[in-house]
Amino acid sequence: MTSKPSQASSPGVRKNMQANKSRDTKPELKLRRAAHRLGLRYRVSKQPLPHLRRTADLVFTRAKVAVFLDGCFWHGCPQHHTKAATNSDFWAEKVTSNRVRDEETNRLLSDAGWVVIRIWEHEDPEEAARRVQATVQSRNRA
Numbered sequence: 001m002t003s004k005p006s007q008a009s010s011p012g013v014r015k016n017m018q019a020n021k022s023r024d025t026k027p028e029l030k031l032r033r034a035a036h037r038l039g040l041r042y043r044v045s046k047q048p049l050p051h052l053r054r055t056a057d058l059v060f061t062r063a064k065v066a067v068f069l070d071g072c073f074w075h076g077c078p079q080h081h082t083k084a085a086t087n088s089d090f091w092a093e094k095v096t097s098n099r100v101r102d103e104e105t106n107r108l109l110s111d112a113g114w115v116v117i118r119i120w121e122h123e124d125p126e127e128a129a130r131r132v133q134a135t136v137q138s139r140n141r142a
Contacts, residue, residue, distance in 0.1 A: 027121040028057055028069050034129035040136060042067075048114055054105045058132070063139035064114045067132055068105075071121050074098055080122055115139060 023045045035042065035058065043059040048066040056066035072080035076095045084091035106116045115135055119128045 023057070025069075025071075025121075027071075027125070030125040031067075031069055031119065031128055032058065034125040035132055038129055038133045040129070040133055048109055049112055052105075052108060054101075054108075060136050060139075063136045065117065065132070065136050065139055066109055066114050067117045067119065068102070069119050069121060070102070075102060075120075077120050077122070079120075 032042075032044065040060070043061060045055050045057065046059040047054060048056050048059050048061075048064075057069045058067035059065075060067075070077070073082065074095065075081075076099050081095070102118070106118075109116050117132055117135060119131075
């Protein structure tokens, strides 16, 4: 099996791409701290459904709430997404496929009885945490 060639336009870009973290990003840490201050307890970077290879940033197993913190560039934020200057066709396709996968994830989790909360990285973490708290509390009461 041969490896796929890098999609990076230069060695410097490749190095930057490799440095992108998949978890524990600054926005994620801010959201987790805000949620924790509100008394919420959750699992971090967990698959809500064991057979589905999708990892939510925060998972409330009892309430069946999965929280995804989406990056503006990677998920095509309507407010902040910018077109890549280099390799733009690749990145446009990548963002489109991410959005399609996000929609499929939302549908599959919803079909399994989960509530999905999507938060953009630019959202205020305190407000987002309160939104999560309200959803988790209402699901725990039900």
